[in-house]
Amino acid sequence: MKDKNDALAKIATDRQRTNLLKKYEQNLIAFLVVRIPKFISSNTLTAIGLCGSIVTALGFILAKYVHPALLLLGIVGFAVNWFGDSLDGRLAYYRNKPRKWYGFSLDFVVDWLTIILIGLGYIVYVGGEWELLGFCFVVLYGWSMMMALLKYKITNKYEIDSGLFSPTEVRIVLCLILAAEVIWQGSIIFSSAFACVFLCIVNIIDFLKLLKSADQRDKDDKQATKQD
Secondary structure, eight states, X not given: OHHHHHHHHHHTSSOOOOXXXXXXXXXXXXXXXXXXXXXXXXXXXXXXXXXXXXXXXHHHHHHHHTOGGGXXXXXXXXXXXXXXXXXXXXHHHHTTOOOHHHHHHHHHHHHHHHHHHHHHHHHHHHOGGGGHHHHHHHHHHHHHHHHHHHHHHHHSOOOOXXXXXXXXXXXXXXXXXXXHHHHSTTHHHHHHHHHHHHHHHHHHHHHHHHHHHHHHXXXXXXXXXXXX
């Protein structure tokens, strides 16, 4: 219990979380970081997360050309991706070896590669005119990542959540979409279209909030300049 509480105190020092599964996710991460072997580094976990994305992309491709049930490999890939992506930075903080800007830069690029891989896998799987949905997903998720960077610049707060949704909840939704597609082939087109619409609405809301924060930052900077 002491190790878990110690881990919880260390892993949540650099960001605020608002996602729906925050409590359960943080407890699970705290449980896992104390059990990661010492020979496994944060960089190793980042590589493991990227490998999970590759597995997900391969699941799409194999489902297209071998058997539809192989789409379930994508669920395994998402689980591996969550493990690596969620624990790499937390492990560094737990071991008191954080490299804030190195980790931030590496994670951002790897996360972008992850979205590209998933989008490409989807495009291969659905083919035809519906492959545009894969392109839309990549663009919309990229938009959300860009706004996270802008918010960090404007408010000095790095937040990966959009209200109750975080990358973890997104992974779960995508896993449900994959499972549904194995049972009801063709459903992935409708569910992914809905996901894109939902993501677009969330991005618009977040963008309006970002503009409000940016406007307030301008006013604060202007006031500070006057006082000087």
